[in-house]
Structures are given as C-alpha cells and as structure tokens.
C-alpha cells in the first residue's frame with residue numbers, strides 16, 4: 001500500500017518521441033481558449049497578468065465586467081475595448097475569460113511545454129495532483145454530457161501520459177479537513193484566534209482578502225489549500241513512501257482554476273525545501289495534453305490513484321462545489337464536538353447554488369454551530385463588512401470566488417454555448433453592456 | 442446605413458446591440474441567460490453530490506485509512522493535526538496587499554469595490 005509503482009519507472013510512453021512540445025512564447029488554442037506558453041519560476045506572481053484581453057478581438061460588449069468581482073477588467077481604449085488594468089486589482093479567477101462571448105480573453109501562463117519536457121526526462125518523476133472539480137468537467141472535452149464523473153478515467157489518462165506517481169489532491173482535501181477542522185475547534189474552545197474562521201482554499205478569495213480586507217487576515221484559516229498541502233507532502237512524506245528523492249519529483253497541480261497558477265508561485269510555497277508546486281495547469285490544458293498524446297479517453301478503464309497520497313473520501317470530492325468544504329468540515333466537527341457518530345453524512349442545509357447561504361447546525365453536547373457559505377466575491381464582501389463591524393454571528397464561513405464553486409471555475413471547459421460564441425449569447429452580452437455601462441462618452 | 446461607416450465601433454455596437462436585443466428578445470432575456478448558465482453549473486454540482494453518495498465508499502475524512510496512517514502514533518504527522526510538523530508544512534501566513542491597491546487608486550484607477 002505504499003504507492004511505490006514508480007520505483008522502477010517504465011520507459012517514457014511512445015507518444016512522447018513523436019511530439020514537439022510547444023515553445024515558450026508560442027500561442028496555443030486549447031479547448032477554445034488561447035494560452036501563451038510560459039513557465040514562470042521564482043517570480044513574484046503579484047506582478048504577473050494571468051489573463052488578458054486581446055484588444056483586436058474585443059468587441060467592447062462589457063460582459064466580462066459584469067462577472068468581475070473587483071472591476072479589474074475595464075474600458076481601456078477609445079473604442080470601448082476592455083483590458084485588465086493591473087495585476088494588483090485582479091484576483092485571477094478567470095470568470096471574465098469564461099464568460100466572454102467573443103473568446104477575446106486569453107491566459108498568459110501555460111506550463112504544458114515544460115511538463116512535456118519533464119515527462120520525457122528520464123531523471124524526473126512527474127507527479128500528478130488533480131483537484132476534485134477537474135473530474136466533473138474533463139469528460140465534457142471528450143463529448144460526454146455536462147458534469148459526467150470521470151475520476152477513474154482521469155487517473156488512467158495521467159498514467160498513460162507518463163505521470164510516474166498518480167497522487168490526488170482529493171487526498172489532501174481530507175488532510176485539509178483534519179487540519180482546518182481542528183483549527184476551528186481550537187478557535188471555538190480556546191479563543192486565541194478570532195471567530196469567525198474563513199476558509200482559505202480558494203486563491204482568488206485569499207488574494208481578494210489580502211488586498212481589500214487585510215485587517216481580517218487573522219480570521220483566515222492558517223491552513224494552506226489542499227494543493228498547498230499536497231506539494232510539500234509529496235516532496236517529503238511522498239518521497240519517503242515512494243523511495244524517490246524529493247529532488248527528482250516534479251509536481252503538477254491540475255486545477256479547475258486560473259488563480260491556482262498564482263498560488264503555486266507564492267514565494268512562501270517552499271516548505272519542503274524545494275518549490276512545493278512546480279507547475280500548475282487547468283482542466284482545459286489537461287484535456288489538450290490527453291488529445292496531443294492521442295489517448296482515446298472515452299475507452300480508458302477506470303483506475304485508482306496511487307493510494308498513499310491518493311486515496312480519498314466523499315468529503316474530499318465535495319470540495320469541488322460551493323458548500324462542500326463546509327459540509328466536509330461539519331462531518332468532522334459534529335463527531336468531535338458531540339462525541340457521537342454522525343449517522344447520515346448528508347448535511348443538505350449547507351448545499352447551495354449561488355449567493356449567500358446561512359445555517360444553524362445543532363450539535364449534541366455543544367450547542368449550535370453557526371455557519372455561512374458564500375460564492376461570488378461581491379457576496380463575500382458583505383460578510384466581510386459584517387466581520388469588520390464586529391457583527392458577524394458565525395463560527396465558520398466558506399468562501400469560493402466562482403459562482404457555485406470550483407466546478408464552475410475559470411479553468412474548466414467552457415459552456416458549449418460559450419464555445420460556439422453563439423449569436424444568442426453575444427446578443428445578451430450586448431444587452432448587458434447597456435445595463436453595466438460605466439462611462440458615457 | 443451610411444452613418445454606420447462613420448460611427449466609432451463602440452457606438453455601432455451600442456446601437457446595434459441594443460436595438461437588435463430589444464427587438465428580438467425583449468427585456469427578460471438577460472435574466473434568463475443567467476439562469477441558464479447557473480443551471481449548467483447546477484448539473485456539475487449535482488454530479489458531485491451523486492459521486493459522494495455512490496462512488497466513494499468512505500464519506501468522512503477522519504475515516505480515510507490513508508489519513509489515519511498519516512496521523513498515526515508512528516506516522517509522518519504523529520503529533521496529530523495542527524502539530525509542529527503540520528505547522529511547518531501545511532499552514533501559512535497572509536500578506537497585506539492593500540498598499541498595491543492604494544498605489545493603483547492614487548494613479549486614478551477606479552475599481553468597483
């Protein structure tokens with residue numbers, strides 16, 4: 001059970017010998033979105049644009065603005081074309097990109113070229129670290145119905161791509177619950193750190209809080225996100241379990257997200273003694289890599305991840321949806337606080353579609369746990385203002401940047417309508433522009 | 442039509458978009474389009490909860506054998522959650538980025554928040 005399948009790594013898969021990895025600076029379209037090939041390392045991510053508008057493709061409709069939580073994307077040119085004004089204002093959520101009816105917004109960072117090089121390198125073991133939500137979107141790139149669960153096929157595809165260790169970020173979602181749940185219980189019992197505790201797994205939200213509400217930093221859980229935990233665990237505990245030196249491991253974070261590229265580059269993410277996360281890609285880029293390798297995704301068998309840093313639970317997979325982290329944490333907190341077993345793990349009152357959801361959870365031997373779940377940062381700002389005013393009644397608040405959570409992340413496959421840039425959608429965008437217009441003249 | 446040629450692109454989009462939008466779809470369409478997008482997200486969300494029930498044999502983090510192994514008495518994180526090694530590897534601190542924001546505002550950039 002040590003997940004040591006890569007101790008004697010097999011030769012690199014055959015497809016790699018015929019493949020020309022895209023070069024730095026090249027622009028590549030992947031699943032309907034354009035990417036610039038660039039693999040930053042040792043750069044402060046706060047200085048990087050992760051998404052930007054192509055001025056020549058922008059029709060000035062303003063749809064992006066209505067999805068941007070901060071106003072970072074705005075009119076920048078005389079003909080009304082938009083642009084991201086400055087990295088400091090952008091939380092890298094990618095919602096503008098996902099909702100642009102003209103496909104005018106591209107990503108500025110893509111590690112796919114470097115990953116193919118590393119897969120080819122006999123001295124490197126490439127480690128996969130896919131997020132929960134990826135497995136609910138990836139299948140759409142291969143013609144499967146919206147939301148199809150493809151976890152098993154995803155693991156199989158990662159092995160065929162040449163990932164030597166198929167570890168899974170869902171395992172560290174379980175670790176996150178242990179750490180963040182324990183932290184919450186300490187806050188409730190000892191009161192050294194303030195309540196409410198905010199979740200910290202969404203890098204869009206964390207950057208937003210650091211920028212607009214830095215006075216609330218002590219309310220953010222000190223826990224890194226699941227990927228922030230898997231990187232350093234892979235290169236320490238994982239190295240120990242697999243018998244491969246952390247130096248040889250190249251860790252690839254695979255996310256439904258754009259902002260996770262920012263998180264992977266945070267200077268402090270080097271707790272393992274190496275860079276904890278070597279590369280970050282999203283669902284669309286993984287789909288593109290699978291297609292480049294000529295893998296017939298639909299006919300792949302279902303495979304498990306390598307268990308030591310891969311085995312996971314239902315509590316982990318629900319991290320992918322708004323309300324999921326809360327429900328997973330409550331499945332732990334209930335048992336610890338009450339001393340009883342939680343017979344039915346479904347805690348449906350915290351499941352939510354969009355906006356703000358609040359709930360009182362009665363826990364025997366404790367009392368009432370008060371929680372709030374929110375997606376969309378404009379909604380989150382309302383809860384932050386309450387905390388700032390000292391009027392927040394909650395113990396625990398879950399925040400996700402993307403409406404509905406990571407399944408709707410900025411790195412997920414585009415909605416089919418958006419992919420086709422249909423007349424219908426672009427007309428809607430034009431109507432929206434009229435209502436969201438900020439300047440006249 | 443001649444006029445359009447001399448209009449700025451932005452002006453054209455405004456006029457064409459608005460007239461065509463109202464004529465074809467009426468007022469309610471924006472709201473409906475938003476609803477359709479959220480429905481699409483809802484399908485993915487439902488699939489997550491279905492997998493939680495049907496695909497995963499274990500449904501609580503604390504019951505995962507590989508979690509128990511990690512935090513076991515002789516395990517890698519033997520002090521348990523939020524112990525020393527956890528704090529070193531798994532916990533972090535946050536920055537105050539408000540100065541960047543202030544610099545931007547001082548330059549005259551307006552944001553919605």
Ligand code: SF4
Nearest residue numbers: 068090091093094096
């Ligand atoms: S990535 Fe998000 S925060 Fe940045 S401009 Fe786009 S919508 Fe706004």
Ligand code: SF4
Nearest residue numbers: 202204257402406409
């Ligand atoms: S909600 Fe998920 S996908 Fe969206 S920014 Fe946060 S972590 Fe990324």
